[in-house]
């Protein structure tokens with residue numbers, strides 16, 4: 617079921633900001649160097665089911681991490697509770713970077729879990745919140761509330777410029793993550809809404 621009210625779409629009872637359709641975004645790693653891995657006050661948000669997953673895959677992910685990250689994860693734990701953010705998240709190094717952060721050959725920040733996944737060591741790609749970024753999912757199961765919002769962050773300004781240049785709406789940029797979390801049928805409904813009401817569509 618799909619409804620459009622003001623600047624919010626509703627698909628399968630999920631409230632979706634129309635900024636996901638109206639704004640453009642493509643990460644420009646050469647410009648930002650993966651700054652979202654070390655900026656911010658809290659670690660990457662983690663879903664409850666992901667906590668056990670991190671416990672299960674840690675031995676296989678450990679060889680891909682940097683020594684400082686391993687030290688923090690083995691001292692603080694594989695995830696921590698952030699009171700102000702009201703969620704579990706990845707632990708942080710002293711300098712504020714995510715404890716799972718590593719670097720690629722170019723010196724650009726790269727998730728150590730994703731590195732392990734690409735090497736075939738684990739099947740879990742990375743936390744869904746990182747995969748979805750710059751889209752943030754907010755869920756309050758007790759109230760039956762689910763929403764998807766576009767998180768604007770100045771460190772991503774180069775991604776906004778590149779997205780405009782390439783004409784890629786936010787929802788298309790995070791297609792794989794949306795399909796991973798909500799399924800292809802949900803994505804196709806979102807794409808149809810973009811096409812019918814906003815004149816945009818995923819050409820893939």
Ligand code: SF4
Nearest residue numbers: 643648651652772775
């Ligand atoms: S989300 Fe923002 S900071 Fe992170 S890689 Fe993309 S553009 Fe860079």
